[in-house]
Amino acid sequence: MGHALPMLSDSVSSSVYGSQLPLPQPLEPHCPQAQRLFPWRCFLAQHGAFPLAICNGLPIEYCMELCFSGLSDRSRKVAIGEILAVPLLMEDVLSCEQDAVPFQLCSSDDSTPRKGKEVGGCDSEMEGDGSVKAVGCLSAPHRDPLQVYIALKSFLMLWKQLEVFKESWGQQQLGMEQINTPTLYKQFSKLYRTEIVYPSMRALARQLGREGEYRLPLTDNQPIPPPVGASEADIKAQQLHRLLECTEGDMIMAMQRRMARELNLVISERARQDTGLPTELWKRCSMQHIFSPERPQIMENFIQQLMEGGEETEGTVTFSRGHLQASLTALACAVMGRERNCFQAYSLFYEHVLQQESQLLYHREQDIKALEVSQRPICGAENQVAELCRGIMMEITALRTRLVHMEEDRRGLQQKLNSKHQHHYDSLVRQLFSSCIQLKARLDEYHVRMERDVTQLVSKVRKEAVDSIARLRRRFGSTEDEEALTETLSKHSDLQSLQEENSQLEGLVCKLRALDQWKKSISDVKLSSQLHHCRQEAFLLQKEKATVKLMSEEEVGTLQQELEVARRALMQCQAEYSSARRLLKKQGQQLRESEHRQVQEERGRQQRDALRSLSLQQLQEEVSSREQQLRSLSTQMEQSSRDSQLQRLHSHQEIKRVRGQLLQERSLKLDAFQQVDELQSQVYNTEAALSGSGTHQGRSDKHHSMTCSATSIRSTVGGSPWCSLPAAHLSCDLVREGHQDDSSSEQETQPSTVRKCNKTRIQRP
Numbered sequence: 068m069g070h071a072l073p074m075l076s077d078s079v080s081s082s083v084y085g086s087q088l089p090l091p092q093p094l095e096p097h098c099p100q101a102q103r104l105f106p107w108r109c110f111l112a113q114h115g116a117f118p119l120a121i122c123n124g125l126p127i128e129y130c131m132e133l134c135f136s137g138l139s140d141r142s143r144k145v146a147i148g149e150i151l152a153v154p155l156l157m158e159d160v161l162s163c164e165q166d167a168v169p170f171q172l173c174s175s176d177d178s179t180p181r182k183g184k185e186v187g188g189c190d191s192e193m194e195g196d197g198s199v200k201a202v203g204c205l206s207a208p209h210r211d212p213l214q215v216y217i218a219l220k221s222f223l224m225l226w227k228q229l230e231v232f233k234e235s236w237g238q239q240q241l242g243m244e245q246i247n248t249p250t251l252y253k254q255f256s257k258l259y260r261t262e263i264v265y266p267s268m269r270a271l272a273r274q275l276g277r278e279g280e281y282r283l284p285l286t287d288n289q290p291i292p293p294p295v296g297a298s299e300a301d302i303k304a305q306q307l308h309r310l311l312e313c314t315e316g317d318m319i320m321a322m323q324r325r326m327a328r329e330l331n332l333v334i335s336e337r338a339r340q341d342t343g344l345p346t347e348l349w350k351r352c353s354m355q356h357i358f359s360p361e362r363p364q365i366m367e368n369f370i371q372q373l374m375e376g377g378e379e380t381e382g383t384v385t386f387s388r389g390h391l392q393a394s395l396t397a398l399a400c401a402v403m404g405r406e407r408n409c410f411q412a413y414s415l416f417y418e419h420v421l422q423q424e425s426q427l428l429y430h431r432e433q434d435i436k437a438l439e440v441s442q443r444p445i446c447g448a449e450n451q452v453a454e455l456c457r458g459i460m461m462e463i464t465a466l467r468t469r470l471v472h473m474e475e476d477r478r479g480l481q482q483k484l485n486s487k488h489q490h491h492y493d494s495l496v497r498q499l500f501s502s503c504i505q506l507k508a509r510l511d512e513y514h515v516r517m518e519r520d521v522t523q524l525v526s527k528v529r530k531e532a533v534d535s536i537a538r539l540r541r542r543f544g545s546t547e548d549e550e551a552l553t554e555t556l557s558k559h560s561d562l563q564s565l566q567e568e569n570s571q572l573e574g575l576v577c578k579l580r581a582l583d584q585w586k587k588s589i590s591d592v593k594l595s596s597q598l599h600h601c602r603q604e605a606f607l608l609q610k611e612k613a614t615v616k617l618m619s620e621e622e623v624g625t626l627q628q629e630l631e632v633a634r635r636a637l638m639q640c641q642a643e644y645s646s647a648r649r650l651l652k653k654q655g656q657q658l659r660e661s662e663h664r665q666v667q668e669e670r671g672r673q674q675r676d677a678l679r680s681l682s683l684q685q686l687q688e689e690v691s692s693r694e695q696q697l698r699s700l701s702t703q704m705e706q707s708s709r710d711s712q713l714q715r716l717h718s719h720q721e722i723k724r725v726r727g728q729l730l731q732e733r734s735l736k737l738d739a740f741q742q743v744d745e746l747q748s749q750v751y752n753t754e755a756a757l758s759g760s761g762t763h764q765g766r767s768d769k770h771h772s773m774t775c776s777a778t779s780i781r782s783t784v785g786g787s788p789w790c791s792l793p794a795a796h797l798s799c800d801l802v803r804e805g806h807q808d809d810s811s812s813e814q815e816t817q818p819s820t821v822r823k824c825n826k827t828r829i830q831r832p
Contacts, residue, residue: 088107088108088111089108089112090105090108090109090112091105096109096112096113097109097113156299157219157222159298159299160218160219160222160298160299160300161215161218161219163298163299163300168221168225169221169224169225169228222299222300225300225303225304225307226303228307229303229306229307229310232307232310232311232314233259233263233306233310234246235314236259236263236310236313236314237255237258237259239317240255240258241254241255241258260291262313263306263309263310263313264291264306265281265291266309267302267305267306267308267309268281268291268293268294268302268305269281270305270309271293271294271297271301271302271305272294272297275294275295275296275297277294277295277296280294363401363405363408365398365401365402365405368397368401369394369397369398369401372394372397373386373390373391373394376390376394377390435632435635438635438639439635457624464617464620468613468614468617471610471613475610515570518570519567522563522566526559526560526563529556529559530556533552533553533556536552537552
């Protein structure tokens with residue numbers, strides 16, 4: 068079975084001639100991208116240097132028998148049933164209204180997703196670079212054979228993707244490289260049934276509105292029927308989607324575990340007390356410090372993509388809105404990808420530089436410490452006390468800075484709490500203040516309205532009193548003048564108008580005072596905020612002053628230490644100079660020894676060249692002898708080709724002779740049929756002439772004429788062996804017709820006789 072399956076596979080087998088010009092490693096001969104980039108290499112890899120050579124046909128039947136030979140009877144029946152079920156499944160796929168589209172990967176350069184028909188029909192557009200596209204459906208009436216081919220190919224690709232992901236998922240879940248035992252396959256089937264098939268069926272039933280069928284818990288022996296109305300393509304697509312989700316989750320978990328492991332390594336390395344650097348942490352590829360990023364062809368790709376959808380008419384190029392938007396989107400994606408790659412490359416470059424510099428600095432510090440330990444003189448109590456005082460002073464300054472920072476943090480927290488409480492109660496205070504102002508305004512309005520109503524009532528009462536006094540005077544006949552009353556009434560009305568105007572002016576004055584007070588309060592708030600800001604700046608300046616002072620003191624101490632280190636380094640350099648001088652002398656001696664060794668090697672190389680030239684001459688002689696043998700073999704092949712040509716000419720002549728004989732026999736047959744037709748016409752004429760005579764005489768004559776015509780037909784056609792059978796049939800038909808005429812001649816007339824005679828014509832084969 069292992070020998071037969073590769074022969075039945077449609078995978079491209081490597082050719083011997085393809086090893087001369089091999090393809091680059093990621094590409095394959097059947098890949099559309101490889102065929103577009105390296106057409107000649109793909110052709111050599113697939114067909115070789117002689118593509119028209121006739122090879123033996125593929126023994127499919129033998130390979131199938133070889134595959135079935137190792138199976139039992141039951142397994143063989145199951146395999147045959149599976150093979151017979153594939154055409155039925157293809158018919159179901161074609162009868163479905165929607166076609167499945169397999170998963171595919173989008174390149175980063177092509178940001179616009181391709182349609183499903185282009186994916187299914189044109190495999191040259193598929194490139195494996197980037198991102199996974201979702202499964203979709205295409206409604207396509209299967210009327211055209213090309214559409215049928217596209218639909219079947221899409222379904223088979225989806226099926227193949229499902230099987231590949233299924234196998235990889237099972238290997239990852241079981242932790243095995245291959246599932247090649249019955250127990251492993253049972254475990255895999257059970258796991259796949261519970262984690263992939265059942266959830267995908269539930270999701271598909273939820274989409275179709277039949278979720279109630281899958282609410283019961285799943286048992287081990289319970290079959291999982293597909294939802295009603297779901298096609299095989301939808302089921303496989305849902306399972307593939309579930310497998311991709313599980314794979315993505317496993318990848319995320321693996322990345323999280325890796326990050327946790329590396330973080331633990333970092334923490335453990337930091338917690339170590341030794342002075343050595345980690346050796347197996349953050350392994351990355353080596354990188355050159357001369358960084359020269361490649362220039363991406365963004366503008367060229369944008370122009371090419373833009374001009375592909377343009378229509379040139381009379382010197383002007385027009386683009387559709389969708390194509391322009393897609394091109395701009397692709398350009399933006401390319402620019403963002405370029406920026407991302409540049410950022411990653413530069414960050415990696417500078418990270419390597421910083422890592423190398425930190426390693427060098429660490430080594431220098433370790434060397435300095437070692438030198439200090441080795442060259443440190445015996446110090447007295449004064450040096451120890453000075454170092455102790457310096458350390459205590461550094462600790463005191465650190466504690467002071469820490470105390471200042473804590474005080475600043477406390478003030479900041481206090482300010483945050485104050486601002487939080489102020490923000491929390493600000494709305495309530497504003498609401499109370501606004502409600503008080505509204506109540507005061509309403510109270511003022513009430514006082515003004517009440518005063519106005521009272522004045523109106525008083526003026527009204529005064530008018531009524533004046534009118535009543537005037538009526539009483541007229542009633543009792545008083546002669547006093549009423550002008551004084553009218554004048555006082557008018558003065559009171561003028562006084563009332565003046566009071567109203569005065570109240571309005573007082574209201575305006577109050578508003579102006581309030582506005583002035585508001586402006587004053589705003590300016591006070593601004594001044595207070597500026598004062599607070601200035602105080603904060605002064606505090607920050609004082610803080611910076613203290614920090615600068617501390618830093619200057621630290622720098623003075625570090626400079627003194629560096630000066631001491633430089634002096635020690637100078638002494639070390641002098642020692643290194645003397646050691647390097649001695650090393651140079653030793654290297655000079657080694658150089659002279661190496662020159663002598665090179666002279667000896669040159670002599671040996673010359674001797675080897677002489678031996679190589681002798682071997683080349685011998686090889687040339689052998690090649691010439693082989694060429695002579697090849698010439699003799701070529702002459703023999705030419706002689707055999709001439710013999711085969713002569714044999715083919717002889718066979719062609721024999722074929723022509725046989726064809727001439729066949730044509731001659733055919734002409735003889737045609738002549739025989741023509742004579743038969745003439746004889747039949749003679750028989751019909753004699754029957755018509757003898758129809759009026761006696762029955763017995765006509766019957767005997769008719770039988771005699773039929774017998775004579777049959778014998779004449781036999782004598783005419785008897786020359787050809789192929790015509791003996793029609794002649795016999797003709798005589799039998801004539802005799803049978805004569806008997807029929809004898810039995811019915813008394814009751815039928817002449818036209819019926821002629822009609823029956825016409826039915827006795829011999830049909831040509």
